[in-house]
Amino acid sequence: MLEHLFELRKKRKWSLQETADQLGMAKSTYAGYESGYREPSLQSLSQIADLFETTVDFIIGRTFEEQELIEITNLVKNPDHRLLIDGKPLSKDEMIDFIAFVRVKRNLNKKEENEC
């Protein structure tokens, strides 16, 4: 269930003890989670997600990728996510402007490459 914990910890090159210390729990307790011997409380689980800067859904294996991929061009028509800048939601118009902005910029870079 928590098979992702191992990779998250290894990616940061932390030992079980280091990780447990940061979470304020015993090494054996955290180790139990990784090995599948025990399940953490929801509070501990949330704390762990915070420590690894990820989601609970990823840790318990409900999402396959740690980094969720979000296609902005889809968001205009199907806003299943809300993008913010400085805490303020991005409007549809701002999104459209942005898409155009990036497309133009990417094309310019392409042309520059071809000229070299």
Place this chain on the structure above:
Amino acid sequence: MLEHLFELRKKRKWSLQETADQLGMAKSTYAGYESGYREPSLQSLSQIADLFETTVDFIIGRTFEEQELIEITNLVKNPDHRLLIDGKPLSKDEMIDFIAFVRVKRNLNKKEENEC
């Protein structure tokens, strides 16, 4: 911790019994989750998230809205999501450019309002 369960169930106009039946557990068990009297196992929690077609993070209150909010300015330093345009990931530079772009545009709009 699981304060969202009540609203998710009510939105669907389900009784405790109906909900518990769909989850294959006792009414009192599910009711215990809603009232905060008990915490479900991770397996049950995942099952509940499936039933309500939402995320565990939302149910346990780690995200405020069912529609997830993503602050782009945070993505630069902590890329827990990946934004795409035309299938191609947004680079850090593109994100920074975009943030500046939106900020300038928003400021211009503000000035225009003040002039009226």
Place this chain on the structure above:
DNA sequence: TAAAAATGTGCGCGAATCGAATACAATATC
């Protein structure tokens, strides 16, 4: 409107699980 069914709430019990301490082998560090 009275009877019956369904709803939400709370408690008690046995069983299961938790969190920490401890022990120990394997590996790393000096």
Place this chain on the structure above:
DNA sequence: GATATTGTATTCGATTCGCGCACATTTTTA
């Protein structure tokens, strides 16, 4: 080679789980 660190496993008391059951309230049915 001695020492410290790491990962794994086990045990123990305490906590919590999941369910059954009871009860008051509301809704539905006859």
